[in-house]
Amino acid sequence: LLSDDGAPIPTIFAEMSALAADTGAINLGQGFPDEDGPEEILQVARRAIADGVNQYPPGRGILDLRQAIADHQHRFYGISLDPERDVLVTAGATEALAAALLAFTDGPDDEVVVFEPYYDAYAATVALAGARLVPVPLRAPDFQPDLDELRSAVSDRTRVILVNDPHNPTGAVFSRDVLDEVVSLAHRHDALIVTDEVYEHLAFDTPHTPIATLPGAWERTLTISSGGKTFSTTGWKIGWATGPADLVDAVLAVKQFLTYVNGAPFQPAIATGLRLPDAFFHGTADTLKAKRDVLGTGLHAAGFEVFEPAGTYFTVVDAAPLGATDAAAFCRSLPERAGVVAIPLTAFVTSGHRSAYATLVRFAACKRTEVLEEAAARLAALS
Ligand code: PMP
């Protein structure tokens, strides 16, 4: 996590957003929207600050938000949660993940199975927890894991199978067979499932299936999500962990010493968001699907091989048809060559596995359509 001179190594997102700021390039790297979410939830946050909701909230989060999280999971997935015991509010999904991995692993003999490429915090957090990361590869074009490779990664040393569905960076939505296999392996090896579903409302074609709803999954699954993506409030860092009370309690035991509590005035605002009508949630997915198509068309026209995503903010392409042999070098040169920033997939894999992803690049579609069109026009000049 530190460079040779002892300074923290910036994350790929910090590095690429700084490059965009320095060069004035269009930032299709870090995944954050360039428009605000629903005005009514912004209003609730403003009002909460004006009304003095500015001190420590309760350790598990305000009850109204926990109730809203429970109601939302019941409305969309038929899951019944006790807001007093089964729900914990965290500082984004990131803290829930960190607290869960710290709670559920205990040293270098404990293994965490992850799908690779993976969101960068996974490997860093497993390292902070002192546990061992065991990656299962996802390969183009569909980025579904091979079930035999998944089976051979899970063993009695596995404490946690870490799922991310819909998946960042690939945009894959895992098939039912993959989710079933995860549950069955978790049973066979007495492992827990930690599932990061921050893109739960950004699955484009099929309604999202939380792995916790599969037969036999509930009692060993901790589900993590966040308001950031759903409500375009990535800077508010209101996330949550839900599941059986004993798992949630273990996460709380760690969370209380990481941040104690978080985001008082944003909590009632996210509660309001979670209670918006179904049309809001469907509209969010439809809007992003249209942006995915604009971006995908532009990337294809520019000469990339495009792997169309089934969900998330992101589209992965192969830059080899444009002559790229090293995605990191390609992305570093892209602002100067085309005025666009993107992220090399090699940032999301362990160092020994980079060659398999050497020419793959991730572009974010969560920007205004005119921004995506301008990026597409600039990229067209590449070929
Ligand atoms: N998990 C995944 C897969 C993500 O892409 C992100 C990025 N936002 C996070 C977790 C972090 O979520 P939050 O900002 O709520 O901590």
Ligand code: GLN
């Ligand atoms: N989740 C977003 C992404 O993958 C942003 C993450 C971050 O900035 N840490 O781009």
